[in-house]
Amino acid sequence: MKEQKEIIQPISLSGKFIMKLSIKQFWVKLNLVWFVLFFLIGCILLATFYPYYIEKLYSARLYRIYAEMLRWLTGRLPFSIGDVLYVLAGFYLGYSVFKLGKLLFQKNRSGIRCLLTRMLKIGGVGYIWFMLSWGLNYHRLGIAYQLGIEVKPYTTDELCVLRDSLAYRLNELRKQITADSILPTPALAKLYQQAPRYYSWAAKRQLFLQYHYPGIKSSLFTPWAKYFGWGGYYNPFTGEAQIRANMPRILIPYTVLHEIAHQIGYAGEEEANFVGYLVASESGNAYVSYSCYSELYKYVFNELLLRNTFPDASPALDTLVKNDFKRVNRFFMEEQNNIAPQMMNLYDVYLRANQQKNGINSYNEVVGLLIAYQKKYGKI
Ligand SMILES: [Zn+2]
Structure with a gap:
């Protein structure tokens, strides 16, 4: 199928204005994603300095409720859904590394930047998810x-x-x-x-x-x-x-x-x-x-x-x-x-x-x- 290129033709002053606004919105949205990621990672790192509160609020309460809900859901399955997800994550990682190698070979700078940005974002989300769903327990009083x-x-x-x-x-x-x-x-x-x-x-x-x-x-x-x-x-x-x-x-x-x-x-x-x-x-x-x-x-x-x-x-x-x-x-x-x-x-x-x-x-x-x-x- 022939690739269709989207042609943006500003037909009026107001059309130009809308196009500029959408690009600006795009950048705001992009920066917002990074801001949220860094903010959450900063909060998590800060929390690790307070083991007492992690013990009392997170490990003894929030984590327990969350983990029980999770087990209530996944415990019903007769096989490990987590292992299946690990395999899928492994395939995705392998595919990303392969794609990165290909882009490096092609010297496609914008492609490399785009892929690395996406991988960093996924890594950031993974870290936040890991820490909130369990990792903070490493910092409890115990x-x-x-x-x-x-x-x-x-x-x-x-x-x-x-x-x-x-x-x-x-x-x-x-x-x-x-x-x-x-x-x-x-x-x-x-x-x-x-x-x-x-x-x-x-x-x-x-x-x-x-x-x-x-x-x-x-x-x-x-x-x-x-x-x-x-x-x-x-x-x-x-x-x-x-x-x-x-x-x-x-x-x-x-x-x-x-x-x-x-x-x-x-x-x-x-x-x-x-x-x-x-x-x-x-x-x-x-x-x-x-x-x-x-x-x-x-x-x-x-x-x-x-x-x-x-x-x-x-x-x-x-x-x-x-x-x-x-x-x-x-x-x-x-x-x-x-x-x-x-x-x-x-x-x-x-x-x-x-x-x-x-x-x-x-x-x-x-x-x-x-x-x-x-x-x-x-x-x-
Ligand atoms: Zn162990």
Whole structure:
């Protein structure tokens, strides 16, 4: 079809006036878009300096209402709509980069400017959406404030006390699950369904752990998860929690509890780990608690490695527990690849940009919370 060029022919003085006005209006409108974007980003950045108000107004109220509405909507779908949107966004990004390359090759300056402007605007809207729909939770006071515990630097001796407590609980729980050398593999659906129940039980003691309208799904990217290096992730745009379904089953219960913690507004990885612990330890389900304590033991062990100290391992882990650990390690060793570490580096940058100063090691910071909690409540 032949392209039709619009010819503007001012036939009168008043016609000229209207044309000039519309160009002026166009520029006003364009500048207004930028003004609104910068204004909102400025307000968000300013808000991050006030964690108390973020805690009280945003995390405890606005975010909760918004996230529940979102889950009410997306939780009904049997698949992850968030994953579908990520794929579409990926295609759009790929297309834009391809188009940019083409324009650069053609040295089409106005085309490049137009495309970059559009990409910047989309990036700005994406940032605002991310921060308002979840990201501000990175700047809240958080679980330590809510529980009235103070996280302080801890000694290696304190670390060892925690490790021993965890080892004791692990040995005890493992016996409760089964005397068999192989752990049972409950159905994924069952593990997804029971997690919200444990949150409602925990919420009887800690009201802020309330969780309504569940939205836990297996990730559509599960077959390729080994290249990303995650066990689960939260999609702040759809409110869904996605789980890597093909991990060793024992890792699933704690991962689900961790992702639900993100859903109810605990953005920091150490916080989500700790909230997962609070819920698992009250679940009364040996399998779920064992899943949680195994992970926590790993974090404590990592901390000891980081300190380059290898104190005696008393009380020793039960042989069954050791074998479970070995099986999980073997699983991850077998799927080692060159891509996952690069993806982890990217995730590290993301975390550092979002108030997680230790990046990927933020998960380990749960240790500080556990020690502070153990000191205050005398249990783990
Ligand atoms: Zn997480």
